[in-house]
Amino acid sequence: MEKMKNEINQRLAELCEPLKDGKVKEAVQYSLLAPGKRLRPLLFLTVLRSYQIDYHPYMDIACAIEMIHTY
Numbered sequence: 001m002e003k004m005k006n007e008i009n010q011r012l013a014e015l016c017e018p019l020k021d022g023k024v025k026e027a028v029q030y031s032l033l034a035p036g037k038r039l040r041p042l043l044f045l046t047v048l049r050s051y052q053i054d055y056h057p058y059m060d061i062a063c064a065i066e067m068i069h070t071y
Contacts, residue, residue: 001042004055008041009033011059012066032070041066 012032019025041062045055055062 001046004042004045005038007056007059008038008045008062008066011063015060015063032067038066040069 016025016029016032019028044062044065045058048055048058
């Protein structure tokens with residue numbers, strides 16, 4: 001579970017990289033990359049894994065779920 005959480009955190013950071021530097025990017029990173037449980041994306045990816053589906057192709061969807069929650 002911790003490995004999956006680290007993968008989510010890494011992907012969230014990667015998704016923030018292309019944003020233009022400035023106050024908006026700082027605010028997004030502050031909110032999105034704050035330490036948290038990542039319960040919603042973990043739940044989504046764990047369900048996929050329980051059906052023996054490789055969850056890696058669905059990482060962006062899991063991150064989108066976390067982004068919507070954070071928003």
